[in-house]
Amino acid sequence: MAISDLLGGFADAITPVNLLFALLGVLLGTAVGVLPGIGPAMTVALLLPATYVLEPTSALIMFAGIYYGGMYGGSTTSILLNTPGESASIMTALEGNKMAKAGRGSAALATAAIGSFVAGTIATLLLALVAPTLVQVAINVTTADYFALAVLAFVAVASVLGSSPLRGLAALCLGLYLGLVGTDVLSGQERFTLGIPQLSDGIDVVVVAVALFAVGEALYVASRLRKGSVQVIDHKGGWLTKEDWRRSWKPWLRGTALGFPFGVMPAGGAEIPTFLSYATEKKLTKHPEEFGHGAIEGVAGPEAANNASAAGVLVPLLTLGIPTSATAAIILAAFQGYGIQPGPTLLTTEGPLVWALIASLFIGNVMLVVLNLPLVGLWVKLLKIPRPYLYAGILTFASLGSFAVNADPLDLVILLGLGLLGFAMRRFGWPVAPAVIGLILGPIAETNLRRALAISDGDLSVLVDSWFSRVVLLLALLALVGPVVLRAVRGRRATPAEVAQEQEEDREVQTAANREGGTP
Amino acid sequence: MSAVVVGYVPHPRGRAALDHAVLEAHRREALLVVVNSSRGDALVDEEFLRGDQLRALHDELAASGLQTEIRQPVRGRDVAEELAAACTETGAELLVIGLRKRSAVGKLLMGSAAQRILLDVDCPILGVKSSPRES
Numbered sequence: 001m002a003i004s005d006l007l008g009g010f011a012d013a014i015t016p017v018n019l020l021f022a023l024l025g026v027l028l029g030t031a032v033g034v035l036p037g038i039g040p041a042m043t044v045a046l047l048l049p050a051t052y053v054l055e056p057t058s059a060l061i062m063f064a065g066i067y068y069g070g071m072y073g074g075s076t077t078s079i080l081l082n083t084p085g086e087s088a089s090i091m092t093a094l095e096g097n098k099m100a101k102a103g104r105g106s107a108a109l110a111t112a113a114i115g116s117f118v119a120g121t122i123a124t125l126l127l128a129l130v131a132p133t134l135v136q137v138a139i140n141v142t143t144a145d146y147f148a149l150a151v152l153a154f155v156a157v158a159s160v161l162g163s164s165p166l167r168g169l170a171a172l173c174l175g176l177y178l179g180l181v182g183t184d185v186l187s188g189q190e191r192f193t194l195g196i197p198q199l200s201d202g203i204d205v206v207v208v209a210v211a212l213f214a215v216g217e218a219l220y221v222a223s224r225l226r227k228g229s230v231q232v233i234d235h236k237g238g239w240l241t242k243e244d245w246r247r248s249w250k251p252w253l254r255g256t257a258l259g260f261p262f263g264v265m266p267a268g269g270a271e272i273p274t275f276l277s278y279a280t281e282k283k284l285t286k287h288p289e290e291f292g293h294g295a296i297e298g299v300a301g302p303e304a305a306n307n308a309s310a311a312g313v314l315v316p317l318l319t320l321g322i323p324t325s326a327t328a329a330i331i332l333a334a335f336q337g338y339g340i341q342p343g344p345t346l347l348t349t350e351g352p353l354v355w356a357l358i359a360s361l362f363i364g365n366v367m368l369v370v371l372n373l374p375l376v377g378l379w380v381k382l383l384k385i386p387r388p389y390l391y392a393g394i395l396t397f398a399s400l401g402s403f404a405v406n407a408d409p410l411d412l413v414i415l416l417g418l419g420l421l422g423f424a425m426r427r428f429g430w431p432v433a434p435a436v437i438g439l440i441l442g443p444i445a446e447t448n449l450r451r452a453l454a455i456s457d458g459d460l461s462v463l464v465d466s467w468f469s470r471v472v473l474l475l476a477l478l479a480l481v482g483p484v485v486l487r488a489v490r491g492r493r494a495t496p497a498e499v500a501q502e503q504e505e506d507r508e509v510q511t512a513a514n515r516e517g518g519t520p
Numbered sequence: 521m522s523a524v525v526v527g528y529v530p531h532p533r534g535r536a537a538l539d540h541a542v543l544e545a546h547r548r549e550a551l552l553v554v555v556n557s558s559r560g561d562a563l564v565d566e567e568f569l570r571g572d573q574l575r576a577l578h579d580e581l582a583a584s585g586l587q588t589e590i591r592q593p594v595r596g597r598d599v600a601e602e603l604a605a606a607c608t609e610t611g612a613e614l615l616v617i618g619l620r621k622r623s624a625v626g627k628l629l630m631g632s633a634a635q636r637i638l639l640d641v642d643c644p645i646l647g648v649k650s651s652p653r654e655s
Contacts (some may be wrong), residue, residue: 035563036563081563081564083563380564383562383563383564384562384563384564384565384566385562386559386561386562387561387562387563388561
């Protein structure tokens with residue numbers, strides 16, 4: 001059944017227009033993946049206004065391409081510059097940059113790209129197989145259960161992403177608050193509108209997402225325009241040897257096996273599986289002496305893991321309507337823009353759209369592996385763009401997009417205000433992703449909570465009525481308390497996120513040292 | 521001691537400028553100041569010397585028997601401003617720069633660093649083209 005649906009999806013996705021949008025998506029995605037500080041979430045947010053003029057299928061195919069492309073692009077910067085383009089590529093930088101320094105840059109790029117392709121293809125296949133089955137389960141989920149799932153997603157994302165659970169939760173609450181602004185659907189009461197009539201419809205998701213990601217990042221970069229550049233390592237050198245293939249294929253598969261389930265779980269995207277994959281490869285390798293000096297396994301595993309988790313993230317998004325990463329949250333907002341509510345009924349009501357989306361992921365993957373290696377030179381050229389020009393362009397797009405939503409100047413004021421907030425969040429180490437997830441998932445969770453309470457006549461026990469919600473809420477509690485307890489028991493370096501963070505800090509220090517080393 | 525300042529980039533035109541600057545510095549028995557600046561606002565700047573390239577330049581200048589100095593300012597200022605600053609600071613009697621052929625459209629879009637240098641710098645300027653087969 002799934003196979004014939006998938007074939008139907010291919011038929012929709014292979015139309016020339018949709019192929020063009022897939023190509024555009026993967027090119028844009030790779031470009032933003034390459035540029036540090038600009039990620040797929042920001043790009044999809046900037047392009048959300050495009051949904052007003054595009055067919056849903058074309059727009060979502062483009063967004064999915066951006067999402068996948070971002071995962072490929074991040075590896076290029078990690079390997080050649082030792083500056084990860086996005087957080088999922090931090091682990092790749094550890095070994096990949098060493099390989100490039102040893103003159104094996106091409107091999108590192110190749111194992112990253114092919115690993116991403118293998119993992120992406122397997123994981124998308126898993127997505128196509130798992131999604132219909134999961135929908136069967138999800139269809140029985142009650143409003144109370146759904147609320148419990150949303151709570152789990154909130155807590156997991158908030159406590160796992162970023163440097164501390166407290167900052168994550170604070171960012172989440174900020175997003176939930178912004179989601180509250182507007183007219184209450186059930187009672188008609190205005191909430192936090194400050195008497196401004198334009199706010200009674202709520203703050204548009206496009207404006208908030210663009211402000212937090214694009215304006216916040218632009219201000220942050222402007223505030224600390226790094227004087228000085230980093231050295232780009234030549235990517236010449238041999239292609240994958242037979243030995244490299246032999247050493248790469250197992251890490252690719254292991255990375256996929258780690259990445260996909262972590263993507264499916266509401267555990268906040270690709271950072272943890274890439275870290276675990278790196279740790280696993282380090283433990284299992286037959287060449288432990290090479291780790292830290294450019295071991296190919298340390299590139300192959302994490303790169304496979306981050307692409308597999310990218311596909312995994314789409315599972316809860318498409319079957320439950322629960323986003324577990326910032327990009328997924330914004331893709332959810334795109335669905336809502338078309339009046340489509342992702343959830344258990346999505347596969348039945350919008351079947352052709354979903355299958356075309358999944359088919360386009362396969363196509364995008366093929367495009368990425370074909371385009372990525374020959375175009376490395378072009379991607380590196382992107383890094384030569386002076387950042388003032390780059391961010392001026394982004395700000396222009398951000399303002400245009402926000403203004404286009406309602407053609408209301410007030411949106412630009414909100415854009416700037418929230419942009420300053422986004423800057424402050426970066427400056428003080430608050431993760432942005434929980435805020436965006438809170439903003440988009442918050443109203444959905446609220447609706448479900450109030451429906452459940454309306455059915456039970458205000459009796460709170462309905463929330464823990466079924467075993468499903470009990471287990472999910474218990475998991476949420478664990479996700480909240482777990483990191484704190486682990487830290488108390490095992491001291492620092494308790495959770496993978498923290499270790500990754502630490503490694504990132506080391507890297508920051510190291511690149512800073514490199515930078516200074518450039519000017520004797 | 522008088523000084524000769526040269527703007528250097530790792531291209532044929534920079535090479536030509538450096539060669540002529542070495543000759544001029546010998547002739548004038550002057551200090552040779554090599555300026556290789558970056559505005560520092562892009563993540564990658566391939567005209568900024570580092571690593572092996574920088575060591576090679578050091579060795580070459582040491583072998584020339586001149587008194588030399590390499591400056592690599594990264595202060596967010598463009599090359600014309602940096603060269604003007606270097607000339608003023610050292611009281612240079614000559615500035616040597618490399619020139620290349622530019623299209624009218626290219627100049628319109630990107631401006632011309634050479635033109636800015638000619639207009640902004642207060643000391644005599646020697647413009648050198650790279651030998652035709654190299655460029």
